[in-house]
Amino acid sequence: MSMNNQGRPTNIVAGGTDAIVTYTGHRGLMQEEGLSFDRGRSGKWGVDLPEPKNKADRLGGVRRKGEIGLPELSEPEVVRHFVRLSQKNYSIDTGLFPLGSCTMKHNPRLNEKVARFPGFGDIHPLQPQETVQGAWALIDRLAHWLKTLTGMPAVALSPKAGAHGELCGLMAIKAAIEARGEIRRRILVPESAHGTNPATAALIGYTVDTVPATTRGRVDLAALKAKLGPDVAAVMVTNPNTCGLFEDEVLGIADAIHGAGGYFYCDGANYNAIVGRVRPGDLGVDAMHINLHKTFSTPHGGGGPGAGPVVFSEALAPYVPVPFVVAGADGFTNIEQEEDAPAGARPFGRMTAFHGQMGMFTRAMAYMMSHGSDGLRQVAEDAVLNANYILANLKDVMSAPFGDTGPCMHEALFDDEFLKGTGVTTLDFAKALIDEGYHPMTVYFPLVVHGAMLVEPTETESKETLDRFIHAMRSLAAEAKAGNTQGTNRFGGAPYLSPRSRLDETAAARKPVLKWTPPAPKQAAE
Amino acid sequence: MRYLPLTPDERRSMLATIGARSIDDLFVDVPEAARLSAPVDLPRFMGEMQVERDLGRLAAKNMTASSVPFFVGAGAYKHHVPASVDHIIQRSEFLTSYTPYQPEIAQGTLQYLFEFQTQVAAITGMDVANASMYDGSTGTGEAVLMAMRVTKRNKAVVSGRLHPHYADVVHTVCGHAGAGMSIEIGGVHPSAPEDLSSRLDANTACVVVQNPDVFGNLADLRVLAEATHAAGALLIVVVTEAVSLGLVMSPGSMGADIVVAEGQSIGVGLQFGGPYVGLFATREKYMRQMPGRLCGRTVDGQGRPGFVLTLSTREQHIRREKATSNICTNSGLMCLAFTIHMTLLGEGGFKRLAQLNHEAACDLADALAELPGVEIPTRSYFNEFTLKLPKPAAGVVSALAKKGVLGGVPASRLYPGDASLENLLIVAATEVNTEECRASFVAALKEVLA
Numbered sequence: 001m002s003m004n005n006q007g008r009p010t011n012i013v014a015g016g017t018d019a020i021v022t023y024t025g026h027r028g029l030m031q032e033e034g035l036s037f038d039r040g041r042s043g044k045w046g047v048d049l050p051e052p053k054n055k056a057d058r059l060g061g062v063r064r065k066g067e068i069g070l071p072e073l074s075e076p077e078v079v080r081h082f083v084r085l086s087q088k089n090y091s092i093d094t095g096l097f098p099l100g101s102c103t104m105k106h107n108p109r110l111n112e113k114v115a116r117f118p119g120f121g122d123i124h125p126l127q128p129q130e131t132v133q134g135a136w137a138l139i140d141r142l143a144h145w146l147k148t149l150t151g152m153p154a155v156a157l158s159p160k161a162g163a164h165g166e167l168c169g170l171m172a173i174k175a176a177i178e179a180r181g182e183i184r185r186r187i188l189v190p191e192s193a194h195g196t197n198p199a200t201a202a203l204i205g206y207t208v209d210t211v212p213a214t215t216r217g218r219v220d221l222a223a224l225k226a227k228l229g230p231d232v233a234a235v236m237v238t239n240p241n242t243c244g245l246f247e248d249e250v251l252g253i254a255d256a257i258h259g260a261g262g263y264f265y266c267d268g269a270n271y272n273a274i275v276g277r278v279r280p281g282d283l284g285v286d287a288m289h290i291n292l293h294k295t296f297s298t299p300h301g302g303g304g305p306g307a308g309p310v311v312f313s314e315a316l317a318p319y320v321p322v323p324f325v326v327a328g329a330d331g332f333t334n335i336e337q338e339e340d341a342p343a344g345a346r347p348f349g350r351m352t353a354f355h356g357q358m359g360m361f362t363r364a365m366a367y368m369m370s371h372g373s374d375g376l377r378q379v380a381e382d383a384v385l386n387a388n389y390i391l392a393n394l395k396d397v398m399s400a401p402f403g404d405t406g407p408c409m410h411e412a413l414f415d416d417e418f419l420k421g422t423g424v425t426t427l428d429f430a431k432a433l434i435d436e437g438y439h440p441m442t443v444y445f446p447l448v449v450h451g452a453m454l455v456e457p458t459e460t461e462s463k464e465t466l467d468r469f470i471h472a473m474r475s476l477a478a479e480a481k482a483g484n485t486q487g488t489n490r491f492g493g494a495p496y497l498s499p500r501s502r503l504d505e506t507a508a509a510r511k512p513v514l515k516w517t518p519p520a521p522k523q524a525a526e
Numbered sequence: 527m528r529y530l531p532l533t534p535d536e537r538r539s540m541l542a543t544i545g546a547r548s549i550d551d552l553f554v555d556v557p558e559a560a561r562l563s564a565p566v567d568l569p570r571f572m573g574e575m576q577v578e579r580d581l582g583r584l585a586a587k588n589m590t591a592s593s594v595p596f597f598v599g600a601g602a603y604k605h606h607v608p609a610s611v612d613h614i615i616q617r618s619e620f621l622t623s624y625t626p627y628q629p630e631i632a633q634g635t636l637q638y639l640f641e642f643q644t645q646v647a648a649i650t651g652m653d654v655a656n657a658s659m660y661d662g663s664t665g666t667g668e669a670v671l672m673a674m675r676v677t678k679r680n681k682a683v684v685s686g687r688l689h690p691h692y693a694d695v696v697h698t699v700c701g702h703a704g705a706g707m708s709i710e711i712g713g714v715h716p717s718a719p720e721d722l723s724s725r726l727d728a729n730t731a732c733v734v735v736q737n738p739d740v741f742g743n744l745a746d747l748r749v750l751a752e753a754t755h756a757a758g759a760l761l762i763v764v765v766t767e768a769v770s771l772g773l774v775m776s777p778g779s780m781g782a783d784i785v786v787a788e789g790q791s792i793g794v795g796l797q798f799g800g801p802y803v804g805l806f807a808t809r810e811k812y813m814r815q816m817p818g819r820l821c822g823r824t825v826d827g828q829g830r831p832g833f834v835l836t837l838s839t840r841e842q843h844i845r846r847e848k849a850t851s852n853i854c855t856n857s858g859l860m861c862l863a864f865t866i867h868m869t870l871l872g873e874g875g876f877k878r879l880a881q882l883n884h885e886a887a888c889d890l891a892d893a894l895a896e897l898p899g900v901e902i903p904t905r906s907y908f909n910e911f912t913l914k915l916p917k918p919a920a921g922v923v924s925a926l927a928k929k930g931v932l933g934g935v936p937a938s939r940l941y942p943g944d945a946s947l948e949n950l951l952i953v954a955a956t957e958v959n960t961e962e963c964r965a966s967f968v969a970a971l972k973e974v975l976a
């Protein structure tokens with residue numbers, strides 16, 4: 001029996017901590033926190049604003065009447081509310097976040113500081129161009145780095161995330177094909193592709209034709225060639241692909257699509273594996289988006305914002321959408337209208353109202369400059385090394401469908417073969433990892449293997465962290481196979497030790513409740 | 527390199543575990559011709575201090591909004607953001623988490639998204655809102671595509687006074703989206719009435735109007751809504767200044783079917799155009815046609831309330847080419863900034879903030895109208911209006927900037943080539959403009975026009 005320093009026993013009551021029912025609903029540091037809307041209108045404000053003069057308005061008779069229905073809280077209450085919410089989240093600063101395909105690397109705080117320099121954070125997208133020359137210089141420098149790293153001659157910076165970049169790339173391809181006086185309606189997409197690839201192609205009217213994978217987890221080049229024809233606009237290939245493998249026949253893919261008069265779109269979500277070591281421009285790529293929120297460390301912020309610049313080959317460079325920055329003798333000019341584009345440029349349109357995600361540009365620039373060309377190369381090497389280390393240490397106890405075909409790139413793919421007959425699913429396995437203090441890997445993606453588990457450690461994890469994670473994974477795999485050695489329902493009911501246990505997603509979708517509603521109907525707005 | 531924790535010894539021992547002789551062994555799948563043997567031609571790594579200094583020099587070349595009398599709007603507005611907003615969004619657990627795919631350890635994100643959706647639905651007067659789009663302009667493009675899905679028609683009637691950059695985004699996405707889609711743009715000039723109803727026909731999917739429009743005009747949309755509905759089309763209302771919703775009748779109460787707004791004014795800041803946050807709301811009956819993520823309430827295994835991402839059968843990761851949109855990453859952290867600021871404001875603060883903005887604009891308009899040769903064609907407005915100057919506005923704005931005043935957006939920057947708009951200047955006033963700022967602006971403009 002353990003004792004505290006007054007000699008009193010500190011053992012838990014029978015039944016463990018679960019048996020302690022608190023009066024508040026809180027459990028120590030785990031605080032319950034209701035919705036702000038439950039507080040209602042109190043007359044308290046979290047801001048101090050001067051008294052209005054309340055003169056006659058000039059609203060043309062459309063003044064709002066009645067209640068909006070927003071709650072009222074003071075500043076301390078608001079701060080506590082959101083801090084308590086934050087404590088229910090797992091984050092990369094909390095621990096390893098091996099979410100495959102998402103590149104959850106460390107987010108340097110220098111980036112946050114730089115983005116908040118008033119000269120970047122407190123300027124308006126439409127103030128006179130001569131008053132923001134430093135901003136254009138930063139955008140121009142980012143463009144230079146991205147073009148040099150990828151070996152591509154042009155870049156469109158305005159897309160707001162990866163999927164938006166895909167859209168930008170495909171629109172440029174469409175414009176280039178139209179400029180040749182052709183119409184092509186089909187886009188080839190490997191079955192391992194991320195959902196945004198087919199969704200983007202379909203969004204602008206393309207038919208998606210799925211290309212199967214080989215048993216080595218790569219695009220089946222023969223099958224791809226068989227599908228080529230005069231109506232194929234492009235292939236969309238992720239490289240390294242979503243199985244974490246480099247498409248070793250990439251030059252063959254490029255030749256084949258070019259030979260058929262189409263373009264090579266590369267999904268660059270996995271660029272972290274090759275940055276500084278391989279230039280997509282040397283692989284025959286015509287367009288590739290780069291997720292600055294993956295490779296270049298801008299924070300994911302619980303779902304965004306991102307930034308998805310697209311680099312272009314010579315063939316597509318003329319079609320870069322407005323706006324874009326050009327350097328001249330007396331400073332930079334931002335080309336905002338298609339009519340103002342320099343000779344040879346044929347912008348296909350506009351992706352977004354302003355110039356793109358400036359706040360992400362500054363962060364990514366700080367990150368790139370911090371690493372330099374040598375450091376970025378090291379990033380790719382360490383990312384790939386870490387993933388292979390995980391693969392090497394887990395493939396004997398888990399099942400790695402492509403584990404014997406050679407090294408992986410920046411992420412290691414497992415399937416649920418090793419769980420066969422255990423009653424444990426990929427989802428259960430992932431949820432058990434939550435109890436071990438980790439964010440789970442990506443599950444059930446890519447779709448080409450059964451019960452996928454995609455583990456991407458990134459280069460910002462230390463060997464100690466990887467060793468502890470490997471230990472956790474091996475232990476869970478062993479227990480899953482041995483079947484409930486601790487007599488618990490460790491997998492089926494997991495997670496147990498999180499702010500909430502498994503949530504009922506079916507109920508949520510059956511009768512969606514997407515907002516708070518006042519408890520009694522008579523309180524509703526007039 | 528300070529962000530890379532592996533030591534050379536560890537790298538060696540890890541390679542040994544893997545069974546590789548060198549790191550190059552791990553890149554064997556890369557075609558030999560494409561392997562770079564040395565770093566590309568870019569500067570080498572830099573310490574934190576050097577990076578900060580270097581980028582600080584670039585930042586110092588820009589004229590910041592807070593340092594001068596500032597009246598620039600046209601889709602992005604300078605407002606005061608309470609200090610606690612930026613503090614909270616930098617908490618690690620919010621800043622460095624991912625999209626909440628594992629809801630048990632992402633209730634913080636999910637709950638604020640639920641609160642965000644509730645706030646957006648409330649201020650727009652709509653039934654349901656999603657968990658954000660990239661920004662107002664891309665949201666507008668998505669709204670038009672959604673209207674086409676709902677109505678199975680393919681013509682959009684777009685107001686000529688929709689922010690031209692928004693119209694360009696709609697045009698770009700719809701132009702590429704399908705052969706049959708067409709867009710008709712209505713009248714532009716701010717003082718002439720725009721007749722959108724006459725453009726409605728049996729193939730019209732939607733009417734897109736901005737309110738207040740890009741020139742600042744505020745309109746009662748109820749008649750247009752009736753005509754639109756009578757033609758079987760949807761009314762899409764775009765709001766680029768979300769603060770207006772605190773004082774103006776909600777688009778929902780005027781008959782909107784889809785409301786898209788730029789949420790930048792609340793909590794986000796100027797940031798030179800991004801990241802911003804697109805608000806997207808609609809009627810319940812169109813819920814399943816919405817783009818983007820939705821957060822819904824549910825219960826956990828012990829019956830405790832909790833939140834999850836829901837109705838994902840609309841989304842790209844499940845439906846692939848049949849998804850309602852390709853959006854994946856959205857504007858999560860900017861939703862949080864919006865939600866915190868909105869919670870600080872509350873019902874009373876939000877309405878008061880809107881009132882103060884309107885009064886700032888009325889006071890500014892009164893002062894500017896005194897200037898000889900200056901007219902104000904905008905009759906009803908919220909916090910932005912248009913000036914008609916005796917000479918081209920672009921030159922005036924540059925001259926004002928030289929005097930240290932950022933005096934608005936010349937209409938010619940948004941509508942190049944339309945001579946009838948050359949002398950128009952779009953001017954915004956918000957709660958940050960003091961009496962003194964206004965006086966400096968008026969004095970500077972007087973000198974420039976003299």
Ligand SMILES: Cc1ncc(COP(=O)(O)O)c(C=O)c1O
Nearest residue numbers: 101161162163194269306854855
């Ligand atoms: C392979 C792949 N492609 C595309 C995307 C889409 O990128 P984003 O979420 O930035 O739109 C992702 C990100 O989740 C991805 O992993």
